[in-house]
Amino acid sequence: xxxxxxxxxxxxxxxxxxxxxxxxxxxxxxxxxxxxxxxxxxxxxxxxxxxxxxxxxxxxxxxxxxxxxxxxxxxxxxxxxxxxxxxxxxxxxxxxxxxxxxxxxxxxxxxxxxxxxxxxxxxxxxxxxxxxxxxxxxxxxxxxxxxxxxxxxxxxxxx
Numbered sequence: 420x421x422x423x424x425x426x427x428x429x430x431x432x433x434x435x436x437x438x439x440x441x442x443x444x445x446x447x448x449x450x451x452x453x454x455x456x457x458x459x460x461x462x463x464x465x466x467x468x469x470x471x472x473x474x475x476x477x478x479x480x481x482x483x484x485x486x487x488x489x490x491x492x493x494x495x496x497x498x499x500x501x502x503x504x505x506x507x508x509x510x511x512x513x514x515x516x517x518x519x520x521x522x523x524x525x526x527x528x529x530x531x532x533x534x535x536x537x538x539x540x541x542x543x544x545x546x547x548x549x550x551x552x553x554x555x556x557x558x559x560x561x562x563x564x565x566x567x568x569x570x571x572x573x574x575x576x577x578x
Contacts, residue, residue: 420470421479424463425529428486428522431459435493435518439511453497460490460518467525478528485521489514 434456438448471479492514
């Protein structure tokens with residue numbers, strides 16, 4: 420669900436950028452674009468929250484909160500549009516800029532959730548990656564690994 424929310428936000432961003440460009444060119448974008456933009460982003464928030472309920476990720480809830488704050492700015496712009504009042508340019512820039520920053524944060528966070536586990540150790544290109552296998556006497560191989568080779572086994576005391 421969280422990945423689907425990313426695409427809902429991304430499509431909403433495309434519509435939002437279109438609306439901002441039209442505004443700064445002096446053209447009224449119309450209510451249909453505003454409604455589509457709002458519905459996509461609100462469904463993105465809902466999908467992200469549902470997805471977080473399944474993974475239980477702490478930082479993800481801060482991302483949801485960030486999108487809710489950004490959505491408040493969008494709601495303000497929508498009410499001005501519904502009343503036929505002009506949009507303040509600084510609110511458009513703050514709303515759009517904040518939304519793009521949150522979209523980038525969401526993308527990086529989702530990429531991190533789907534990345535393979537890493538030890539965090541830097542290994543220069545061309546060098547061998549150190550083994551995570553415990554080869555000390557009495558150590559055990561990770562689950563699923565074959566038995567250690569005969570040379571890896573500690574010598575028995577009776578021979």
